Amino acid sequence: MNWYEDMHLWSGFSEVLFTPERARAAAEVVASSPLFAFPPGSRVLDQCCGVGFFTEPLARHGHRVTGVDLHPELLERAAAACAAAGVKATLVRADVREHVAPDAYDVVVNMYTSFGYFDDHEDNLRVLRNAHRSLAPGGHLIVDLLSKETYASWAGTPKVVDVRGGMVVMRDTILDDWARYRTDWTLVRGDRAEHTSLTCYVYSAAELRAMFVQAGFEDVECFGTLDGGPYDAGATRLIVRGAKARPR
Ligand SMILES: C[S@@+](CC[C@H](N)C(=O)[O-])C[C@H]1O[C@@H](n2cnc3c(N)ncnc32)[C@H](O)[C@@H]1O
Structure with a gap:
């Protein structure tokens, strides 16, 4: 079994990964980050949504959210979080290497280092290609992770x-x-x-930017904080955003 398929890992260490502080921080990002200022009612795919730390606040802000994760136990927690907040999200058990819904979303997010898990670099690239295919023209992908530099x-x-x-x-x-x-x-x-x-693979900003381009994205930008700060010596994360071209 690959490590990411092992539910024991996610449940055993859930107290480190899925803390109330992280839930609050994610809700704050969704509420105030310029990177998350999507038009109301946007169709958002949350790749590797886990217990819904981004799924639930995105739904609360009026977006039509689909969360995809490999583990039913985590999806159940995401569903409970949405129910407690009185919002709805579509939650799908799937592998991000396989999940594609052509042109179905305005935004795809992949948050909190949910990227680089696959032993084959091509599989990691495939996750970006799947996001590209799943976006409508003009849509954006946002990937948030720990980069090689940080x-x-x-x-x-x-x-x-x-x-x-x-x-x-x-x-x-x-x-x-x-x-x-x-x-x-x-x-x-x-x-x-x-x-x-x-x-895990650990990508530099330049490497991930190149993968975005290879997957078909344009206008690729890097940020160093979840509120859209520059990717410089003060960066705490790497956030890469790219757009799917509109037909010319
Ligand atoms: C670090 S957690 C982050 C979860 C969530 N994005 C957050 O911000 O809390 C990574 C998530 O990726 C999911 N995952 C791992 N491998 C996956 C795969 N192949 N397909 C779909 N989800 C996967 C795990 O179940 C876990 O929920």
Whole structure:
């Protein structure tokens, strides 16, 4: 089994990935970021939506949202979040390598480092191609992730994150001359320790920009914060946005 297919990873470490602070931050981004200022009623595809941290606020802001994820348990949590907020979203269990709905969306988002998971670089490119095919002409794709540049500023230093009744220790190993990395996570609670690891491609801004172009996007721009700040030495994330051309 590939690591991203292992529900145990997502549920075991859900306290680190899916925190209330992250839910609040995502809602704030959707409410105020110029990158998310889509026209009301936009058709939005949330690739790898997880528990709906972006799906739910996007729906609350009046957009017609479809969330796609591999794991039914996470989609159930996304559905519960939408129900609690009194909004509707279409939630689909699918692999992002396969999910394509030609010309069906005005916006595709792929948030919080949900990109680069596949061992074959071509599969990662395929996720961008699928987004391109799924967008209507004039539509935009937004991918938000940790880039090679931002990751390099802290990779190599093990991190400890407190969770309820324990802690998670995270260690990173750089692989294949900085093409990929492995993160080893150990959750320690009392006398028990659980271990899991994941291996991901880590792309630089220039590499991801080139992949957007290869997938057919134009007007490709990079940002360094989710509120649209520049991709410079102060960047905390990499956000790449590209447009699907309108017929000339
Ligand atoms: C880091 S989480 C981010 C979730 C969400 N975008 C957020 O901001 O909280 C990555 C998500 O990708 C999903 N995922 C992993 N591999 C996938 C695949 N091949 N197809 C669809 N979803 C996938 C996982 O189930 C998980 O929900």
